[in-house]
Amino acid sequence: MGFFARRIWILLAATWGLVIFDLSRAPYASASSRRFLSLALNWLSISILPHSLGLLNNLLRKSAHIMEFAVLAVLLYLSLKPTEDSYWSQKASFWALLASGCYSLADELHQVFIPGRHASLFDCLIDTTGALLGLFVLSSLIFVMRWKHADTAAFTAKHLLRWNETPR
Numbered sequence: 001m002g003f004f005a006r007r008i009w010i011l012l013a014a015t016w017g018l019v020i021f022d023l024s025r026a027p028y029a030s031a032s033s034r035r036f037l038s039l040a041l042n043w044l045s046i047s048i049l050p051h052s053l054g055l056l057n058n059l060l061r062k063s064a065h066i067m068e069f070a071v072l073a074v075l076l077y078l079s080l081k082p083t084e085d086s087y088w089s090q091k092a093s094f095w096a097l098l099a100s101g102c103y104s105l106a107d108e109l110h111q112v113f114i115p116g117r118h119a120s121l122f123d124c125l126i127d128t129t130g131a132l133l134g135l136f137v138l139s140s141l142i143f144v145m146r147w148k149h150a151d152t153a154a155f156t157a158k159h160l161l162r163w164n165e166t167p168r
Helices: 003-025 030-043 050-080 090-111 121-164
Strands: none
Touching (some): 003 090, 050 121, 090 121
16 A cells, blocks of 8 residues: 555545544434434334334444444454555554544544533443454455465466476
């Protein structure tokens, strides 16, 4: 990854951080997302019990926390990863996870000052778990891609060696 590519990843990570900040400054209450979810389910002609609607609303809201910070952690990892290292960088993943966790704490602290919002250490835990999940998925993808590439390279090398053999 060259100098220009690293700058792009840094810019994308900073932009995503600003998106998270903007989403957390809006007074999204659980009631408003529940109302939106209810309207969407009615439009789809799906009826569920009010208790189930509350559970589904909570699940969707917490899933959004996970996805926001999974994306942030991946972008931070890609901006911190050494350019010469094509393998998984434990150091970059540690710093990306730490930075994501710290940003989660700062985001929750920021919500104390937003009317209709409150800080929650549980949300911080969910955010950090999302960051960890994002890094796990990325490391799995890197492992599979390298394994597949190594398997293809081994097949090609074996094929070329047989091609160079003279018939007996």
